[in-house]
Amino acid sequence: xxxxxxxxxxxxxxxxxxxxxxxxxxxxxxxxxxxxxxxxxxxxxxxxxxxxxxxxxxxxxxxxxxxxxxxxxxxxxxxxxxxxxxxxxxxxxxxxxxxxxxxxxxxxxxxxxxxxxxxxxxxxxxxxxxxxxxxxxxxxxxxxxxxxxxxxxxxxxxxxxxxxxxxxxxxxxxxxxxxxxxxxxxxxxxxxxxxxxxxxxxxxxxxxxxxxxxxxxxxxxxxxxxxxxxxxxxxxxxxxxxxxxxxxxxxxxxxxxxxxxxxxxxxxxxxxxxxxxxxxxxxxxxxxxxxxxxxxxxxxxxxxxxxxxxxxxxxxxxxxxxxxxxxxxxxxxxxxxxxxxxxxxxxxxxxxxxxxxxxxxxxx
Numbered sequence: 098x099x100x101x102x103x104x105x106x107x108x109x110x111x112x113x114x115x116x117x118x119x120x121x122x123x124x125x126x127x128x129x130x131x132x133x134x135x136x137x138x139x140x141x142x143x144x145x146x147x148x149x150x151x152x153x154x155x156x157x158x159x160x161x162x163x164x165x166x167x168x169x170x171x172x173x174x175x176x177x178x179x180x181x182x183x184x185x186x187x188x189x190x191x192x193x194x195x196x197x198x199x200x201x202x203x204x205x206x207x208x209x210x211x212x213x214x215x216x217x218x219x220x221x222x223x224x225x226x227x228x229x230x231x232x233x234x235x236x237x238x239x240x241x242x243x244x245x246x247x248x249x250x251x252x253x254x255x256x257x258x259x260x261x262x263x264x265x266x267x268x269x270x271x272x273x274x275x276x277x278x279x280x281x282x283x284x285x286x287x288x289x290x291x292x293x294x295x296x297x298x299x300x301x302x303x304x305x306x307x308x309x310x311x312x313x314x315x316x317x318x319x320x321x322x323x324x325x326x327x328x329x330x331x332x333x334x335x336x337x338x339x340x341x342x343x344x345x346x347x348x349x350x351x352x353x354x355x356x357x358x359x360x361x362x363x364x365x366x367x368x369x370x371x372x373x374x375x376x377x378x379x380x381x382x383x384x385x386x387x388x389x390x391x392x393x394x395x396x397x398x399x400x401x402x403x404x405x406x407x408x409x410x411x412x413x414x415x416x417x418x419x420x421x422x423x424x425x426x427x428x429x430x431x432x433x434x435x436x437x438x439x440x441x442x443x444x445x446x447x448x449x450x451x452x453x454x455x456x457x458x459x460x461x
Contacts, residue, residue, distance in 0.1 A: 100182075100186060100189075101179070101182045101183060101186055104178060104181075104182035104185070104186075105175060105178035105179045105182050106175075106178070107178070108174055108177065108178030108181065108182070109171060109174030109175045109178050110174070111174075112170050112171075112173070112174035112177075112178075113167060113170055113171055113174060116166060116167055116170040117167065120163045120166065120167070124159065124163075127155060127159070128152065131151055131152060131155060188210050188212075188217035188218070188220075188221060189217065191208055191210060191221070192208060192210075192217075192220060192221055192224060195207070195208045195224065195228075196224075199228060199231075204228055204231055204232040204235060205232060206228070207225045207228060208221040208224060208225055209221075209225065210222070240403070241403050249285065249288060249289070252281045252282070252284050252285040252288075253285070255277075255281045256278060256281050256282065259274055259277055259278055259281070260278075262274075288420075291420045291424065292420075294347075294350065294424060295420065295423065295424055295427055297347075298347055298424070298427045298428045298431045299427050299431065301431050303343075303344040303346075303347060303431075304344065305342050305343055305344060306342065306343070306344070306345060307340060307341075307342055307455065308340070308341055308342065308343055308344075308345050308348050309338055309339060309340055310336075310339035310340075310341060310348065310352070310374045310381055310383050310452075311336050311337065311338055311339045311374040313345075313348055313349050313352045314334055314336070314352055314356075314372045314374055314383065315334060316349065316352075317349065317352045317353040317356050318332050318334050318356060318372060320353070321353070321356050321357055321360060324357070324360055324361075325360050325370065328360055328361065328363065328368070329365075329366040329367055329368065330360050330363050330364075330368040330369065330370055330387075331367075331368070331369050331370070332356070332360075332369075332370045332372065333369065333370070333371050333372070334372045334373075335371075335372070335373050335374075336372075336373045336374030336375050337374065337375055337376070339374040339375055339376055339381045339382070339383070339454070340376075340381065340454060340455050341381035341432070341452040341453060341454055341455060342453070342455050343432040343452065344432075347428045347431070347432075348428065348432070350424065350428065351383075351424070351425050351428045351429065351450065352383065354421045354422070354424055354425050355383070355385040355425060355448055355450070356370065356372060356385060357421065358421050358422065359385050359386070359387035359446075359448075360387070362387065362389055362446075363387050363388055363389050363445070364388050364389060364390075364444075368387065368388045368389065369387065369388050370385065370386070370387045370388075371384075371385070371386040371387070372384070372385050373385075373386075376454045377451075379453075379454050380434075380451040380452065380453065380454050381451070381452045381453070381454040381455075382449060382450070382451050382452075383449070383450040383452075384447065384448070384449045384450075385447075385448050386441065386445065386446070386447045386448075387445045387446060388441075388443070388444055388445045389444050389445035389446065390444055390445075391440070391444050392440040392444075392445075392446055393440065394440060396440075397438045397439065397440050397446060398438070400422050400438060400446075401422045401423055401425070401426045401436070401438070402423065403420055403423045422438075422448075425448075425450070429450050429452070432452050432453075433452070433453055434450060434451050434452040434453070435450075435451045436448070436449070436450055437449040437451070
């Protein structure tokens with residue numbers, strides 16, 4: 098049976114029970130205050146001793162009328178219950194229709210249920226919010242897939258062109274060709290590994306463990322120190338023990354990406370990178386700042402988009418694959434954290450990662 102039919106039968110059944118109880122109460126009242134037999138004023142009107150059976154006569158009058166009332170209540174309950182159930186379930190019908198549209202791929206449809214805020218209104222609003230987020234996520238994934246396809250096609254097209262040149266010109270220097278093919282393939286491999294890392298972080302398919310962000314900051318700054326010296330950038334590290342929980346490998350990748358970007362997206366010479374860790378308001382905070390060119394809030398808001406390299410601001414030998422901050426954002430969200438990018442008034446950018454903090458003495 099449908100929910101509407103179940104509600105209709107429930108309404109009708111409840112009305113019948115209530116009517117029967119009311120009639121039973123009336124009948125009990127009559128039995129209490131009406132005598133069983135009564136003497137007639139004029140005994141000649143009744144044969145025998147002049148005694149009239151009052152209750153028996155009352156029952157003969159009350160029973161058919163009670164049955165008629167119950168029949169009316171049954172019909173009224175069925176009709177009224179069907180109408181009321183239909184009106185109450187109308188919002189659920191709209192939600193069901195929206196669900197079917199979403200199942201068929203139409204994510205732009207919204208329920209926008211009118212009326213006062215009740216349980217159905219809250220359900221419809223929550224469903225609309227889910228559709229908004231799902232539509233944005235699907236659009237982002239489509240853009241990412243298109244950009245990734247374009248980025249992967251570029252090294253393949255270059256490799257094909259180099260091989261075509263080598264095939265048509267057998268006398269060409271193969272050493273130069275091999276070097277260029279090696280560089281192109283290295284870039285393609287780096288991009289593929291980065292895409293796999295993004296997929297792993299986005300699916301949260303990693304083991305969580307206790308991590309100290311201060312130790313990760315020290316490790317990645319020591320690793321990237323030669324790169325900083327090459328670009329004439331000074332790295333300053335400070336902070337306290339900053340315990341959190343997550344994947345050590347992914348959080349190291351996050352820290353490395355931030356420091357690497359801060360180095361290569363810096364002033365041409367005498368630039369500075371500041372790396373700070375600490376615990377604030379029950380959150381483990383990693384902050385990376387750098388000097389550099391002036392950035393607007395609009396420019397900063399696009400830096401976490403995939404393949405946004407900002408080519409006008411970076412060195413050509415460190416172009417990367419354009420997924421550095423995208424990886425940082427994905428890893429941060431996978432660890433239930435927040436990522437904040439703020440332009441510095443003097444130039445450069447301040448990037449803050451906030452993750453759930455834990456007590457350094459918590460048992461594993």
